[in-house]
Amino acid sequence: MKYLALIYAAPDTGPVPDTPEFGKLLADYQAASETYEKDGVLLAGEALQDSDTATSIRIRNGKTETMDGPFAETKEQLGGFYMFECANIDEAIKYASMIPTAKYGTVEVRPIMDYSKM
Amino acid sequence: MNSETAKTETLARQTIESLVREDWGRLLAALIARLGDFQLAEDALQDGLESALVHWRRNGLPRSPAAWLLQTARRKAIDRIRRATNFRSKEDEIAHLMEQDAEEMAMEATPEIPDERLRLIFTCCHPALAPKSRTALTLRTLGGLSTSEIARAFLDSEQAMAQRLVRAKRKIKQAAIPYVVPQREQWDERLQTVLNVLYLIFNEGYFSSHGDAQVRVGLSNEAIRLTRILLTLKPDEAEIEGLLALMLLHDSRRGAREDQNGFMVALEHQDRDLWDGEKIEQGLNILERALLRRTPGPYQIQGAISALHAQAKDHDSTDWSQIVQLYDELFRFQPNPVVRLNQIAALSYAQSPKLALDRLRELEQDLATYQPFHATRADLLHRTGRINAAEVSYNRAIELSGEEKTRAFLSQKLGRMLRGE
Incomplete structure (x- = not known):
């Protein structure tokens, strides 16, 4: 099973760059990534640029509308993701809880749709 | 209908009723272990029951009704997989199931039904499911209660409850919530989740005052029965x-x-x-x-x-100081203000209502809209002789209580106090 772990956090809740806390955050991400590699569960994983850089598009009446900003007007914004290959949700939860942002933000775990099983 | 047929018919119905009552959870758990699919297992077991009614009425009871039912349900499952539109992709699965079936047929003796209920209960109470769904699913799958019975117990419409169950089973399948007993490192935490579900079922039947009294007693008894089963599985x-x-x-x-x-x-x-x-x-x-x-x-x-x-022996001779201590212990496991509130109520008997009233202030912010907080305060004020203040607190508690019986109870207490009884 493939699972996507979506990493959400409200802006300005995490450690600030150039502080020891930020250094620890990076080291924790590094450590988590190493575990994922070692256990062979990592399919992909990236951090996103700030949500200020987001552009949303939608097509209405055949016209493309382009808007500045993220889709959802929520406090917590999508900041990055991992995609894992796991046997079941218990495994996915185990790896997702290693994501350091879970300590101040929220990680949402979603199974990827498998068309061969439909 | 002659009396012999009537007797067979009655016996068949009774056996089926008792199977649903006593063995539903065990049969379903075994089927899910075999089929790996909650919905399919439930549908197949239902098919098996219908089949049983027809056959047993006509031919009398088989040697082991439970084993007969399990085997029939397994075949019904194969039929269902076959009938599904995309059955080609399931050919391997069907072949595997049929092979297992043939192997068991070859064995002369009735195969023992494996007890997989521990796996079932941990899956039904998985933290990835919503708390209400855990409760409903546990009652449906382990308890064998019908959807309408569960809906009635939780004052939901049958349709809403049916949808909740379908959604929960879909999530188990699509998010791959595993059908396993948790490992040692997760055991304590996951066991508490299971116990919380069982206690919630009990409380729904014990503390709530809504709904039919008969239904409530049934629910508490069901919670006790399920906890006993859990204890036999993990003694x-x-x-x-x-x-x-x-x-x-x-x-x-x-x-x-x-x-x-x-x-x-x-x-x-x-x-x-x-x-x-x-x-x-x-x-x-x-x-x-x-x-x-x-x-x-x-x-x-x-x-x-x-x-x-x-x-x-009576309220006064209760060992209140030990109760106060036990609440300290409980607070270590459940650090929440409601535990403190209960402790303060015990403290009012172990020490004095005056001291308890002082301690109650710490909780004022956290429990401002919690009915028992105001009811406790009213009682403590009353016992320290501050009738006017107690009346205000009683009225606040009455205002906050959602249930008619609680309101009546508090109004009665207020009335007695004002009459100086």
Whole structure:
């Protein structure tokens, strides 16, 4: 099973760059990534640029509308993701809880749709 | 219809009823283990029951009705997979299931039905499911209650409850919630989730005052039955014993909790002769066994508090100072203000209402809209002679209580106080 772990956090809740806390955050991400590699569960994983850089598009009446900003007007914004290959949700939860942002933000775990099983 | 046929017919119906009542969870658990699919297993078992009714009426009962039913349900499952539109992709699965079926047929003796209920209960109570869905799914799959029975117990429409169950089963399948007993490192945490579900079912039948009284008793009994089953599956687990003891001790007071007019009677005023002595003894024995294991947990502590009430001759001679201490223990496991509130109520008897009232201030912010906070404050104010302030608190508590019976209970207390009784 493939699972996507979506990493959400409200802006300005995490450690600030150039502080020891930020250094620890990076080291924790590094450590988590190493575990994922070692256990062979990592399919992909990236951090996103700030949500200020987001552009949303939608097509209405055949016209493309382009808007500045993220889709959802929520406090917590999508900041990055991992995609894992796991046997079941218990495994996915185990790896997702290693994501350091879970300590101040929220990680949402979603199974990827498998068309061969439909 | 001659009398012989009528007898066969009655026997068939009775056997099916008792199978649904006693063996539903066990059969379903075994089917899910084989099929790996909750919905398919449930549908197949339902098919099997329909088949059983037809066959047993005509041919009499098989040697082992449960084994017959399980095997028939397995074949019905194969039929269902075949009928599904995309069955080509399932050819391997069907072949595998048929092979297993043939192997078992070759064995002369009736195969023992494996008990997979521990896996089933941990899957139904998985934290990735919504709490209400865990409860509903546990009652449906392990308890064998019908959707309409569960809907009635939780005052939901049958349609809403059916949808909730379908969604939960879909999530189990699509998010791959595993059908396994958790490993040692997750065991304690996951066990608490299971016990919380069982206690929630019990409480829905015990503390809530809505709905049909018969339904409520049934629900509490079902929670006790399921906890007993869990204990037979995991006989050395102190917290399961703790929960079972807690339920039995609470339940022993059922007959004293309401007066003839259906009004709630506070613990203080209950006629202790109406308490069920047999349940108390059972509860105390189970609790003692649990405590000897020296692995304390929140349910054992709550059980111990309930046991001190059960053992007291009357309200005044209750060992209140030990109860106060036990709430400290409980707070270590459940650091929340409601535990503190209960402790303060006990403190008012162990020490004084005045001291309790002082301590209550710490909780004011957290519990501002919590009815029992105001009811407790009203009682403490009353006992320190501050009638006017107590009246304000009683009225606030009445305002906040959602249930008619609680409102009536508090109004009664307020009335008595104002009349100086």
